[in-house]
Amino acid sequence: MCLPCCGLSRPERELANRLAFSRSRLRRGEHLYRIGDSFNSLYAVRNGFFKSVTPLDNGREQVTGFSMPGEVLGLDGIGPERHAFNCIALEDSEVCAIPFGGLQSLAFEIPSLQRHFYKMMSREITRGHGVMLQLGSMNAEERLAMFLLNLSRRFAARGYSESEFNLRMTREEIGSYLSLTLETVSRTFSKLQDERLICVQQKLIRILNKAGLEGVMGRQGN
Amino acid sequence: MCLPCCGLSRPERELANRLAFSRSRLRRGEHLYRIGDSFNSLYAVRNGFFKSVTPLDNGREQVTGFSMPGEVLGLDGIGPERHAFNCIALEDSEVCAIPFGGLQSLAFEIPSLQRHFYKMMSREITRGHGVMLQLGSMNAEERLAMFLLNLSRRFAARGYSESEFNLRMTREEIGSYLSLTLETVSRTFSKLQDERLICVQQKLIRILNKAGLEGVMGRQGN
DNA sequence: CGTTGCGTTGAATAAGGTCAAATAGAGTGG
DNA sequence: CCACTCTATTTGACCTTATTCAACGCAACG
Structure with missing residues (x-):
């Protein structure tokens, strides 16, 4: 149905x-x-x-x-x-x-x-x-964390894995959605990976530390 | 009614x-x-x-x-x-x-x-x-121009003057709405005034050059 | 008058954008 | 299977913009 x-x-x-x-x-x-x-x-x-x-x-x-x-x-x-x-x-x-x-x-x-x-x-x-x-008040890292957590939640709600999924969109499309340049999206993915919050392999994203990602969003403007 | x-x-x-x-x-x-x-x-x-x-x-x-x-x-x-x-x-x-x-x-x-x-x-x-x-892709000047033109259009639609009106909100509230700091709002008002597009006297705004303001929005990302 | 809230302005800083180059895959045809 | 091409991605250097921090001005009001 x-x-x-x-x-x-x-x-x-x-x-x-x-x-x-x-x-x-x-x-x-x-x-x-x-x-x-x-x-x-x-x-x-x-x-x-x-x-x-x-x-x-x-x-x-x-x-x-x-x-x-x-x-x-x-x-x-x-x-x-x-x-x-x-x-x-x-x-x-x-x-x-x-x-x-x-x-x-x-x-x-x-x-x-x-x-x-x-x-x-x-x-x-x-x-x-x-x-x-929210976007307006968030920096690039926060935006991307929000984006990933949102996707994760929606995947979970539909019965897919919440911690590992393929992005179907390009960095440019993500950037357009979040009002960032594709370079900033890429850099920020790398940064989140350096912080051991996610693992990025091309379009495959693994969320390694969900609480950490939520923390990225939470610490905004504090 | x-x-x-x-x-x-x-x-x-x-x-x-x-x-x-x-x-x-x-x-x-x-x-x-x-x-x-x-x-x-x-x-x-x-x-x-x-x-x-x-x-x-x-x-x-x-x-x-x-x-x-x-x-x-x-x-x-x-x-x-x-x-x-x-x-x-x-x-x-x-x-x-x-x-x-x-x-x-x-x-x-x-x-x-x-x-x-x-x-x-x-x-x-x-x-x-x-x-x-739109906000995401606009700089401070474009945001403020959009804000003023939007207000102007709405005032006009309600029978008020479209070229002269009082802002009822503070710079901080405008900033919050546009995702700018109050300082940037203030500076940008001054800038638009320097360009002879508007006249700012505290909360009183006069639009001196509507086409010019529209141009500010139009030239975004050109 | 002094206080208080709001607005303006300046200088230093940080964040993201722009431009440019290098790299990596995916797909294609030989 | 390999070279080739096209596109997506990553990374670096530099620059522009807005934020931050700070000082000052102004008007309203008690």
Whole structure:
């Protein structure tokens, strides 16, 4: 079941089965959707990895987020009825499209689904504000520690290892997301490795000292 | 009428009148709501000025936004049903409380109201991502230019002068919002003044060259 | 007046960006 | 299997920018 159904009770789930989900596959580099595309569906990531990207006023692009299996994509389109980001597969991936029209009619019958939506959207708000706001007050080491711990937590929540994982994105994409140059990202990985907090082998990251990493974040501005 | 009713047609507005709005006054420094307060209402700012503040992990606080008359406060609470920010009056202010329960029942009868909500929440998402994301790639001058232009646009939209206005917040609060130190904010105001783009007299700001200010933002990372 | 909060300015410092070069892998074709 | 190429990554040297620390100015208010 690929719907984010954690907010639903059993009979509601059966109702939800009325929705026709369609899967689709994407190759690495393909767009799931583009800015301005009309918004029809939410997408549950079944496998693979995605980045969301937005163009900046100055013509450059900024990565706004990464999405892994089990997570929902496309919430940015709900209000404006057009997508606000470009969403691109970082590797060959598969998603499950959830038609929003049907979902919305369902929501009229199922108040808890309505609430569930508000929750998801609201989490988006908080995530955006929360994560992004913090960035400003954090130095490079803190940003990277936060990034890794966030990934780790999400991997764990989806049943993957929390201490060892492959980054699917380049240093440049990480830098764009964290507002750092790729050189600083690289240097900071090395620094965290020197401190024996992580082990870096190309894209493979091993977290050696989780508490230590959390300490990096905690000691900010103290 | 203090409801954000721009999305409603006439009969819907009449329906909306069934909602009981209650006004309340706040003194400078008083909390409109605090983090963790149960979420009951949205608030339309009638007059005055507010800041939203969130505590950071390290114990310090960060200003996440400013709100002026005509704007809606409290959207952060919808999903979690508890407020996610502290909201504090920057001067003696008056708000209009819109009970959310009633609003939600209304939304069941009025699909356009439902959509309107999605829109407002979604705008919150976009605003958060949009503004905050940009910060990372902007230097102090660009940040301040953006801040002033944003304020100017919002003042204009509410019927105030777009070229001359009083800042209700301190340099420190601006700095917190933009992730700069208060000294850098001050220096940068001076710099913009030296460039004849603005005129600063304590809290009174006059925008002398709007195009120039926009140019400051535009030339980022060119 | 003296105090207090807020704002401005200067000098020294630290952090990250920029530019440049070296290295390492992954994939390709011979 | 090897050379070749392309891209990603790492590292170094230098420079720009914002922060830090400190001093001073100013206005409001008791």
